[in-house]
Amino acid sequence: MALLEVKNLGISFGGLRAVDDFNLTIEQGELYGLIGPNGAGKTTIFNLLTGVYKPTDGYIMLDGENITGKKTIEINRHGIARTFQNIRLFSELTVLDNVKAGLHNHHPYSTLTGILRLPKYYRVEKEMNERAMELLKVFGLDKEAYYKASNLPYGQQRKLEIARALATDPKLLLLDEPAAGMNPNETQELMKTIRFVRDEFHMTILLIEHDMKLVSGICERLTVLNFGQILAEGETTAVLNDPKVIAAYLGE
C-alpha cells in the first residue's frame, strides 16, 4: 500500500482552476519532487494535503486512511508535517523551544498535568528536551540551541524549520521550496541534510522546488505541474528530458 495516494484532486478560486485532476502516489521512504513554474499550483497542493484548503474534487489517502477535508491539526496528528515557502518560526523563542513547540503538539500528558507541574510533567519535559537536542544535532544546530531563532543565519533558520516539522514524528514530510533564498553552499548542505533525513529516518518526503536542477540531484521521481495540471510525471531523468517539460521551462 502506498503511503500517500491522491486521486483527481481539484480546487478553484473564483474562476481560476488552481489545481485540476491532480493524481499522486508516493511509496514509504520515497524522496519525491513536485516542480513547476511560478503560480503552477504547487503550494496549493500542500495546502490541500494539509487541510488549509478543502478540495472541491478528489480524495487524499494517507497510510490507508481517508484524510480528505480533515482539519490541519487532525492531519498533522495523522502524520503529515510541513514547512512553509516563507519561514514561519517563533522568532522570539530559542532554537530549542522552536523544536519543542513541534513536540508539544503531541505531548503525552494532559494540560492539567502541565499546569500543576506533576512529576509526569517533569519526566516528559526532560524527554522532550533530549529528543529536541537529538534533532538539533542532526541538523548541526545543537550549539545554537539557546540562541534566539531570529538570530540564526537564514540558512540555519530554514534547517530549524525542518527540525521542528520532524519533531512531530511525521509519516510524510512536505517541504515547500526549502532552499529558497539560500546561497549555493547553503543549498548544497541542505540537500545533503534532506537526503540524510530520508536515509537515516526512512522518512518519506515530498519536496516542492522551483529550480528543477536542484531536485534532479536528489529526487527519484518527479511530477511537473503547469497551470494547475500535471504536465509530466515519472522517473526523474525521463521527466527532465521530456520535450514538454523542456518547452515549459524555456518558455518561462
Ligand SMILES: Nc1ncnc2c1ncn2[C@@H]1O[C@H](COP(=O)(O)OP(=O)(O)OP(=O)(O)O)[C@@H](O)[C@H]1O
Ligand atoms: N487563496 C487563494 N485565493 C485565490 N487564488 C489563489 C489562492 N491561493 C493560490 N491562488 C492562486 O492559485 C495559483 C497557484 O498558486 P500557488 O501558490 O499554488 O503556486 P506555486 O506553484 O506555489 O507558485 P510559486 O512557485 O510562485 O510559489 C496562483 O494563480 C495563485 O494566485
Ligand SMILES: [Mg+2]
Ligand atoms: Mg509556492
